Amino acid sequence: MVQIISVANQKGGVGKTTTTINLGASIANHGYKVLIVDIDPQGNATSGLGIEKSTVDKDIYNVLIDEIPLSETIHHTEIKNLDAVPATIQLAGAEMELTSMMARETRLKQGIDEVSHEYDFILIDCPPSLGQLSINAFTASDSILIPVQSEYYAMEGLSQLLNTIRLVQKHFNKNLGVEGVLLTMLDARTNLGAEVVKEVQSYFNKKVYKTIIPRITKLAEAPSYGKPITEYAPKSRGSQVYDSLAKEVLKAHGKKL
Numbered sequence: 001m002v003q004i005i006s007v008a009n010q011k012g013g014v015g016k017t018t019t020t021i022n023l024g025a026s027i028a029n030h031g032y033k034v035l036i037v038d039i040d041p042q043g044n045a046t047s048g049l050g051i052e053k054s055t056v057d058k059d060i061y062n063v064l065i066d067e068i069p070l071s072e073t074i075h076h077t078e079i080k081n082l083d084a085v086p087a088t089i090q091l092a093g094a095e096m097e098l099t100s101m102m103a104r105e106t107r108l109k110q111g112i113d114e115v116s117h118e119y120d121f122i123l124i125d126c127p128p129s130l131g132q133l134s135i136n137a138f139t140a141s142d143s144i145l146i147p148v149q150s151e152y153y154a155m156e157g158l159s160q161l162l163n164t165i166r167l168v169q170k171h172f173n174k175n176l177g178v179e180g181v182l183l184t185m186l187d188a189r190t191n192l193g194a195e196v197v198k199e200v201q202s203y204f205n206k207k208v209y210k211t212i213i214p215r216i217t218k219l220a221e222a223p224s225y226g227k228p229i230t231e232y233a234p235k236s237r238g239s240q241v242y243d244s245l246a247k248e249v250l251k252a253h254g255k256k257l
């Protein structure tokens with residue numbers, strides 16, 4: 001059975017895209033088939049996976065608005081077992097266009113349903129907002145993985161996110177759950193980081209991954225080469241920490257390592 005996971009937090013710059021790309025690539029390296037769906041108009045996951053946006057013919061916008069089959073938008077990346085559906089800037093218009101459309105909340109789900117049997121994991125990289133695009137992602141998902149930056153105001157906005165999850169559970173997807181909470185960009189040299197870690201752990205308890213992602217320069221460099229960390233610097237600490245997260249996720253779903 002496929003597990004469909006939205007990587008979401010309406011705050012920008014908390015590590016959603018970095019986590020989607022590197023968790024996806026690490027899971028793929030374990031031999032499981034992964035599809036990454038980019039639904040952020042910024043298309044950072046798209047370029048971070050080495051897909052040149054100017055060459056993209058059809059993207060997730062055409063799935064949501066024109067109802068083309070999602071299979072027509074799939075790119076095979078250079079990484080074995082890892083496919084991706086790109087987003088380009090035209091997706092920025094979708095938020096408005098969806099508002100007046102029929103079945104607007106379930107359009108991504110309909111698109112994904114066509115291909116979901118071909119994958120073990122589908123990861124959706126969400127935009128930094130809680131609008132129609134995120135609602136579509138949550139409606140299409142089994143669970144939400146929430147990256148939280150180990151910084152000031154880490155918890156800010158999380159109650160709003162949890163409320164939106166509850167609304168989607170109530171109206172569109174009663175089985176939606178929280179996959180896990182991931183602490184990102186921890187700066188081990190500051191006390192602040194440690195305090196935020198404690199605060200998040202005491203609030204979310206067992207939902208918090210044991211793996212904490214430190215601030216690592218190579219993780220920020222990899223996207224400009226269009227590569228996940230597993231390709232850009234396979235032996236690096238960044239690659240190791242995302243592999244350790246991948247193992248936690250695989251274990252949680254009873255997958256062999």
Ligand code: ADP
Pocket residue numbers: 011012013014015016017018019044128184185186213214215216217219220221223
């Ligand atoms: P989001 O998708 O939530 O907006 P990103 O994943 O794009 O966040 O991360 C925001 C910025 O921080 C990017 O420039 C990214 O390369 C960088 N970054 C993300 N995670 C780390 C990390 N663990 N260490 C260093 N830089 C990181």
Ligand code: MG
Pocket residue numbers: 016017018040044045126
């Ligand atoms: Mg992003």
